[in-house]
Amino acid sequence: MKLDMSKSLYEQAVTIFPGGVSSPVRAIKPYPFYVKSASGSHITDADGNEYIDCCMGYGPLILGHAHPGVREAIAQQLEKGWLYGTPTELEIRYARKIQAYFPGMRMLRFVNTGTEATMGAIRAARGFTGRDKIVKIEGGFHGAHDAVLVKAGSGAATIGVPDSLGVPADVAKNTLQVPFNDVAAMEETLSAHRDEIACVIMEPVMGNMGPILPKDYYLRAVRNLTRDYDVLLVLDEIITGFRVSMFGAQGYYGIEPDLTTLGKIAGGGLPIGVFGGRKDIMETVAPQGGVYNAGTYNGNPLSLAAGLATVETLERERVHAKLKDRTTALGQALTDMMRHLKLDYTPVGLASMFQVFFGPQPENYEGALKSDKARYVEFWRRMLENGVFLMPSQFETNFLSAAHTQQDVDRIVQACHRSFEAMMTGPGTR
Template structure:
């Protein structure tokens, strides 16, 4: 496969950007390859600078649930661009988007639009602290909640991929109130609450972990988190940046039937544009400025272009509920092809990870024992056969509505032949 143009662009990028990339997860360092530079995308396909075509299972790390360049979304963005790129003021689209979010995720009684998942989570945690008057938070090893200082502790995703346990540049004081528990381990959470319960503002969790590879919650785990936070008058925050509108229209909270106090959304909610949201119970969100004393602001929050993309995407999902049944069917076929080939797969809905590890993957400790060299072989094999997946053992494959039965059948055949 000729990737000479990508190689040339990468050598240029290395002169201007750390590692030649604008986000660590885009680097192909841990799979021993040069990152591809993408020229265009349409439907289930992406095309690199050398003209190579790939079936894409990264889907921009999740936002493109409808596929790339979905016509109705593109048209909505074009119409919005004609009216101006940014106002720095209120507009009708913000209200419409908030309404459709709240309709499908009723636990978000009030919400605030922001620009990224990192910002949404950071702001939700600040609101939880302001509402409870407490400082400590509980997070889980291997769950990634963005790159804000207080949450970069055993954070999974790019940190795990690049063997960075924590981030340099984060003072100890920023994480001294971050308590670590083990995902899917009830006892580890109970011990923290027994020791610090009256000081814990919130528990933040990916209801289905997807940043140490896909790891579903064990039966009873989320209910336990709901119960213990209620017992100690702490808040439960679901980080649904990945799972929101991915596992169902109502996100993971509807999928699993557990209702949090607060939710952070990203990726799909912006329809491929930089947009995210956080929200929850009215009494909590009324603590946020200008209604309350918890400050959070953003010049581009509620940007009209991003709002138009998000609104178009959510309307399509809302009006076509069979999309989720089709995503389940297609994803199951890929899972079955991998398991039939003797590979270890975790899947929830249209999220899945092939682990090169013979153990049952239930938490961070299990995940990090995976054979990353074998995964690199798998990644390279798929890439050479025109299938683009995440360049990391610890990320998810995303199936989209644009993946055709032919795409899925070809993918299954290629996986079957991996040795």
């Protein structure tokens, strides 16, 4: 595979950007491919190689790249200007649409990234309760701010810095950690710090350690425990919102949190974050209350237009059912392949999320860390050589989009087969 142009661009980039990239997950070794263009389910690099994309911008592009309806909505908004610094009717229209699917978000705030959304939600939880401590799940990723960069998943786990330098010990001490799927550990922590904890923040399906699914009773048990101990529950649905179902994972599993965060799909591929929830909590947010949140770009009209067009398309075209069928078929083909090739790797998926764990199916962060990361990297590289761009880390989730055809799925399965066979017989690239 020819990657000369990408290599030469990267050689320039390393002299300008730390690690050569604008975000750590992109620092693929020995160098990332540079993108020229993308359309539908395909992405083309600077050297002209074309791949089936299962990264989809790390999740937002559920309709595929350059979806015509979303492009049209952005174009129409562009005609009217793209930043005003005053409210728009679009904010209300989109907020009402979000509330139709996330009825627990009785009041909400539009911000610009998922990071800002979780930061705002945690601050609101702290302001409302007057408590400093929060509980997060080991390996959960909620963006790149101090309170949550403690045992964080995603890129932080991949490059081995789950506990970031620069986070003051005084801040980190207020972030308590519990393993996913462990009700007893959650109860122990809530009980040991009674009246000190503002909120539990969690991804209902862990997307940043590969997809790790909640056990049947787990989310319900966490909801009951947080109520019993008078602690707020924040569901971070930045990956799962509009992904697991139109109603997110909270609708799928039937859990109503006190606060919800959205991002990714909610912006249709343009930057967005949303936090919202119970009215009494959200009324503490400025200017109504004393919990400060502000932003020049909050409620950005381009992001709102792209997000609303995406949600309306999902709604109108009933995309989730189709996507679920495609991803289930892919998962089944991979499971059959493992059996046939006598490999003990584990395909895992939910809705349009999927991943192959190089080891047994994990229940939590500790289990995920046991999977063979080096083997995943080898698999990833061979998949790329076979024309499929997967998430470059074992600790991420791959996505199918509405633009992925059955033919794409067949090609992904063939590429997996070729990659596994080559890994079994050929020299490793480890």
